[in-house]
Amino acid sequence: MKYFESTSVFHFSWDQVAQGFWRRYPNPHSNHVLSEDTVSREIRGSKLFTKRLLTKTNRVPKWGECFVNSRTVKIVEESVMDPNEKILITYTRNIGYVRVMVISIVEKVIYKVSKENPNWTVAERSAWIDSQVFGFGRAIQAFGLERFRKNCQQMVGGFNHVLMTMFPLTATSLPHTTSDETTSQLTPAKKETLKDAAKKATDIAKSKAGPIYASCQPNQT
Amino acid sequence: MDSIGENCNELKKQYDSCFLNWFSGRFLKGDTNDEVCAPFFKVYQQCVKVCTYCNNLKFVHFRDGDLS
Numbered sequence: 001m002k003y004f005e006s007t008s009v010f011h012f013s014w015d016q017v018a019q020g021f022w023r024r025y026p027n028p029h030s031n032h033v034l035s036e037d038t039v040s041r042e043i044r045g046s047k048l049f050t051k052r053l054l055t056k057t058n059r060v061p062k063w064g065e066c067f068v069n070s071r072t073v074k075i076v077e078e079s080v081m082d083p084n085e086k087i088l089i090t091y092t093r094n095i096g097y098v099r100v101m102v103i104s105i106v107e108k109v110i111y112k113v114s115k116e117n118p119n120w121t122v123a124e125r126s127a128w129i130d131s132q133v134f135g136f137g138r139a140i141q142a143f144g145l146e147r148f149r150k151n152c153q154q155m156v157g158g159f160n161h162v163l164m165t166m167f168p169l170t171a172t173s174l175p176h177t178t179s180d181e182t183t184s185q186l187t188p189a190k191k192e193t194l195k196d197a198a199k200k201a202t203d204i205a206k207s208k209a210g211p212i213y214a215s216c217q218p219n220q221t
Numbered sequence: 222m223d224s225i226g227e228n229c230n231e232l233k234k235q236y237d238s239c240f241l242n243w244f245s246g247r248f249l250k251g252d253t254n255d256e257v258c259a260p261f262f263k264v265y266q267q268c269v270k271v272c273t274y275c276n277n278l279k280f281v282h283f284r285d286g287d288l289s
Binding site for chain 2: 015018019022023025026033034035036037038039041042043046048053055083084
């Protein structure tokens with residue numbers, strides 16, 4: 001089981017982020033998302049509880065194809081939105097392959113008002129990555145870390161794109177280190193080989209124990 | 222964004238549109254009465270329920286109440 005954390009800041013208010021959350025897809029960084037459906041939604045007390053089902057293309061490296069033979073993966077996203085406290089918590093997990101358990105990724109994101117600036121929103125992201133496939137555990141978890149990093153950048157880039165389109169007046173007041181730089185950082189992924197993944201696994205094993213903090217800001221390496 | 226069922230896209234659009242209006246105009250301002258979009262949600266849900274089985278999602282293990 002690997003645990004990862006990262007934090008990013010959106011230069012938009014919590015209310016804007018909350019509205020943008022429902023309209024994240026499609027965006028230029030989400031070509032892998034094929035469908036999005038709301039499967040349940042209700043108010044409990046003053047909070048909004050929503051469950052959405054997403055299907056995404058299954059971008060599995062060559063060496064994973066012997067375990068995973070589906071072109072798409074289903075993902076459930078559950079969220080709780082508290083408009084009074086201005087907190088949005090989301091839980092995302094992949095479903096299917098329960099018996100095979102090739103890789104399980106659970107992500108939690110907490111969106112709240114930034115302490116630095118009340119007009120900004122902080123997203124604190126955690127991910128738990130686990131795999132039961134014997135012998136491939138480390139390579140798969142290394143692959144998971146790389147996927148987490150890529151997902152993270154895509155998530156931030158994609159969400160920012162949507163927010164800038166929805167709230168152009170707020171967007172014009174942003175520092176210029178946003179959209180263009182975000183796009184330029186998202187270079188096409190080179191093919192992940194087993195060798196690459198295994199090397200990363202060794203690197204992870206060598207690094208000190210404890211949560212791994214993955215950078216999620218697009219303009220950092 | 223498309224629905225998992227192609228033929229549900231129109232129903233989804235109608236529901237999403239109702240929800241987004243209600244969300245910014247009412248919910249974020251403190252009104253928690255979501256009845257206005259309930260009829261749209263109902264028909265959209267019926268469509269999605271049928272489509273999830275068409276798309277072989279019976280192999281997928283939803284938790285209880287995922288699609289209730």
